Amino acid sequence: MDEQARIMQTLGGVTLAGHTVQGGMAVPPPHGHDGSDGKQDIGDILHQIMTITDQSLDEAQAKKHGLNCHRMKPALFSVLCEIKEKTGLSIRGAQEEDPPDPQLMRLDNMLLAEGVAGPEKGSGSAAVAAAATASGSPPDNSIEHSDYRAKLSQIRQIYHTELEKYEQACNEFTTHVMNLLREQSRTRPISPKEIERMVSIIHRKFSSIQMQLKQSTCEAVMILRSRFLDARRKRRNFSKQATEILNEYFYSHLSNPYPSEEAKEELAKKCSITVSQVSNWFGNKRIRYKKNIGKFQEEANLYAAKTAVNAAHAVAAAVQNSQTNSPTTPNSGFQMKDEEFNLDSADNKNTLLTSMFTGSSGSFNLPNSGNMFMSMQNPNGDSYQGAQVGANVQSQVDTLRHVISQTAGYNDDLGGNSMYSPRGLDANGVWQDAMTPSSVISPTEGPGSVHSDTSN
DNA sequence: CTCGATGATTCTGT
């Protein structure tokens, strides 16, 4: 266009870097033509070159051949070389070695991190699933995991196939273009640098296609991730054991069912769930309990019984321990408990222990009366399993009462509360905060504490 | 398929 016009003008008229076209040719006319004839000749040739695109292929081919054999060809060729040398430099300088695209780098990093790009991780999904099972994760979880892995490796496979295709196509095209350029270099000046540049242009084009591939692969991975790892989509019920542990804690802290951060961590560890899951569970439990206390009555009874049984077992063990260890210090077993209860006043101790055996309004509502076990029935009239265990434990509770009366001389009045009654909520439906479980019952939630005893 | 249970999320108030 402009460049061509300029070249035309230069060729047609003035001077060409050392080749004086006007007046005298640097290339001597082979057949004794004079200067004006040569000028005319060049004009013809240029005209033919410029109009070659307007001609049919055959015609052009013939013309091309004619030009190739033309006596002026070597001269024109060297002129074209010079022009190219001059104009080509400016083009070359413009686009050198572009820096690596940050977006491409991001995509590469992500694909690498996801195991789509780069070396194959492990030896396939089976190995991953096996590893997951071996490390103790739940089986259904590992199935999900392997499913995810399988889908991921599918994506990986497609990605690599496509990538290979692109690379192959790129190489083929590059070879084709290079051959074409070599072919053309016979008629027009093409330097190796130019070929190199052309190759890099081709590579750039193909890498932009590759980027699209990488982008869509990343999208696919993202979708897969959200499908498989979105907890809401794949809600799993907690294990029975976990629910029991949580319920035991809830019902034994009914007056203030707000586990401390430490307690949550402890529960999370015991239940093999996360702390936020524990928080969710307590959030849901509180609201649902409050909404329908009647519905949870049964459950509350059940867990109260369980808790009592466990406590009795623990106490019995403690009693045994105190008896065997040091008969002269009969209160050693309870000393330990006292420390864990974090009680420093006799008043508190009294309240606590009294409430333990009366089921009265103390916040520590762990054990109710031993009588409770015998009278606990569900609406169908069937006895709870806990009733049996409760009967067995009666003697232990008796022992406990005995020990208490001996050790501290506390009143072991067994009150008339024969049935568990929901406590903790006041008339306004607000949880009473008489004692903070996390600070009073078990500040550390460590093993051996009341909480730990009752929730295992 | 229905329906209650349940874990998670979102919105709102404090």
Added chain:
DNA sequence: ACAGAATCATCGAG
């Protein structure tokens, strides 16, 4: 930031 409340989405028994 946290709790309550409402709601969503899924599970699982029947």
